[in-house]
Amino acid sequence: MARAKGTKEDPWKLKTPPLTSDYEMYKDVKDGKEVIVCTVGKTVLLYDARCLNDLHAMLKKHGDWMELGSADEQKPAKDGTVEAWGRDPKNPVKGWYGLKKGLRGRFGMYVPPLMEELGLAEVEHNPKNNRMKAK
Numbered sequence: 001m002a003r004a005k006g007t008k009e010d011p012w013k014l015k016t017p018p019l020t021s022d023y024e025m026y027k028d029v030k031d032g033k034e035v036i037v038c039t040v041g042k043t044v045l046l047y048d049a050r051c052l053n054d055l056h057a058m059l060k061k062h063g064d065w066m067e068l069g070s071a072d073e074q075k076p077a078k079d080g081t082v083e084a085w086g087r088d089p090k091n092p093v094k095g096w097y098g099l100k101k102g103l104r105g106r107f108g109m110y111v112p113p114l115m116e117e118l119g120l121a122e123v124e125h126n127p128k129n130n131r132m133k134a135k
Contacts (some may be wrong), residue, residue: 005118008037014113017123017130018067025114035099038110051111054066054092056120058085058132068123068130070109073102082132084097 004012011026023040025050034049059066069081075094077084086097086107097111098104112132115121124130 008032011039012089012114012117014110014117015117016109017070017112017125018127023071025108025110030099036111036114040110043103044100044112045103045106047107047111048093048097048099050093051086051097051107052115052120054097054116055082055085055111055115058091059132063133065124065131065133068108068112068132070107071105073098073105075105077105077108081108086111 001092004010006012009024011024013022013024018086019073021040024035024092025038027128028035028037030046033104036049038045038047048076051133063100069078069083071077071083077087091097096104097107103118112121112123116123119135122133
């Protein structure tokens with residue numbers, strides 16, 4: 001089967017790390033910025049497309065498995081997780097990779113499977129407490 005192009009017409013069809021939910025992602029440009037559009041049911045999330053290269057670089061430097069730690073924007077992220085890094089003022093974008101106020105969380109849920117699809121990372125698929133590492 002040919003891989004999806006990651007466009008609106010041919011989005012990546014993904015599953016959350018525990019393999020419990022289906023969702024789609026594709027790259028687009030919004031307000032002059034390259035973004036990743038993530039559609040989960042009727043909910044649409046936006047992530048800065050830089051997150052793919054930035055997360056890959058951070059994981060390579062980290063050199064080992066890192067817990068995903070997915071959390072909604074309103075909840076604190078567990079320290080040392082991919083989710084915490086995705087909203088940390090010390091990351092390359094100085095804060096949130098999620099771009100839609102109120103829906104900026106869940107970075108650790110939706111971005112890792114795309115990294116896996118693109119061959120940038122390995123992701124565990126356990127019912128809970130999944131981890132990822134750079135390829």
